[in-house]
Amino acid sequence: MKHQEISRQLATEIAAGKHAGNERLPSEAQLVKRFNVSRPTVGRALRDLQDQGIIYRRAGSGTYVRESVSPPGAAGTRTSFRQLGFILTSHGKPEIFESIFGELSGLARVHDYGMWWGGTSRPKTEMDTRVEEVETLCEQFIEKGVAGVFFVPFEHRPYNQAANHRIIERLRGAGIPVVLVDRDIGAFPERSPMDLVGLDNFAGGYILAEHLIKLGAKHLGYVVMPFSAPPADARIAGARAAMMTHGLEVPRDFVQTGDPGDVKFVRQVVAGRRVDALMCTTDFVAARLLQSLSHLKINVPQDIRVVGFDDVQVASLLSVPLTTMHQPCRDIAHMAFNTLLERMTSPTLPPRMVLLSPHLVVRESCGAYTNRSR
Structure with a gap:
């Protein structure tokens, strides 16, 4: 649906820092012109973002980005503790993963989390990510003390499978929960002892x-x-x-x-x-x-x-x-986010595979x- 595409695009831009907290968004008229859609479509997209707690409206003034509120008891802790990581290892299906990342970023903001992709807030989809880059990124996540990581593993190439295992074991060894998105780290029909969320x-x-x-x-x-x-x-x-x-x-x-x-x-x-x-x-x-x-x-x-x-x-x-x-990107993102929250809350839960129905x-x-x- 067009309004969902618009809300995902705006959520991704907000997560990437294009619009700061309490900053006014472009007017509905400007968004109508930008996306070449009707005013009701833009209105519905903005209502979706408002329902997710990403934006708020001021009567007679406009639409603004909601500023995240620090969680109770956060004083004196590392601010990075309220961060989540996202690892995307290849350019395959960039449109799908951009959409999933946008949804995850919106959900993170609602729950007072930030979303990290290395030194930026967006996944790198323009080119394959090398193993060395991802392993460096893992060390950065560990140093920052992220609360959990969404991981799209390297594709099924012999020299990448060992890297997938090293990355996961490094994160888990540091006490950081990991949820696999879209695919497992082994060849079908093998299953790893990891939470996995994707399509059936x-x-x-x-x-x-x-x-x-x-x-x-x-x-x-x-x-x-x-x-x-x-x-x-x-x-x-x-x-x-x-x-x-x-x-x-x-x-x-x-x-x-x-x-x-x-x-x-x-x-x-x-x-x-x-x-x-x-x-x-x-x-x-x-x-x-x-x-x-x-x-x-x-x-x-x-x-x-x-x-x-x-x-x-x-x-x-x-x-x-x-x-x-x-591919139900929004549903995949919601299930992956909930799965990571549950894993963070209850680390001893058995590993789960959540497969969504295709259409x-x-x-x-x-x-x-x-x-x-x-």
Whole structure:
């Protein structure tokens, strides 16, 4: 929803320090012009922020950023004790993680916490974060005495798994609770003894494959980039399960690993194979695949159906709008925040895995709105 996008953007800017406490925000008229939306949409976005305790209104004056109040009994303690950390290790799905971070920052302010990302207040999504940077960041968190950390682990690469374990053990050894966001530190279906909050990727893969099968697809393939994160393996496993449930053979070459933007690779994927639907681990993979298929004069969805995963903004803006699974970023952030608070309060709780239900978003790329016979 547009008002949620606006409230998330403003919350992220406030958390990043663009607007200080008790500072007046731009007027509703200015926000209408900035976001190119109606006044009621802006009003609803501001009400959301007010409900979260991030802003307050002064009659006849405007809207202001609420200044955090120090917690009772905080006098004489390190001010950094009321800080939380956020570690994002890669640029994958920047839109998703920016949204989650924005929600977490808003929740932190409501509960009188700050949110740290190293020396700034925003996650670094422009480039991959090196192992050395994250390990340095952990030492900074320990020195600052943060109360807890949200950790998006390094993707599933052999040389990064040891780093994931070192980072977690260093934080936990310092008495800092950690909640994993989006993915575990090991390969699917392994589970680490850590709290994890994310999407039910297995169910998402199953629902997408079943959707294609019900539309008439009989020969499915899965396109994945090299060194994908563990959620990709769960999505593929879910798709395999759906195919077997519906009596379809899962071919040995079901999973095709390569660059979907490489026309030569995509030609190999479709040439000589009876594939009538391709699933992709993310919307960005699907977007690149659509470009390559167009270059090969293969029409979507008339010649082949394509689906993605995540429901990022680009999914609805492609030349062929993309059928995908929606990531409930706001719900993920709320569950992750509550899970970290509970872990901070009760360190002996057993480790938990909180998986949220995915939501199928049907658009043109799957062929649901196209009459055709194969």
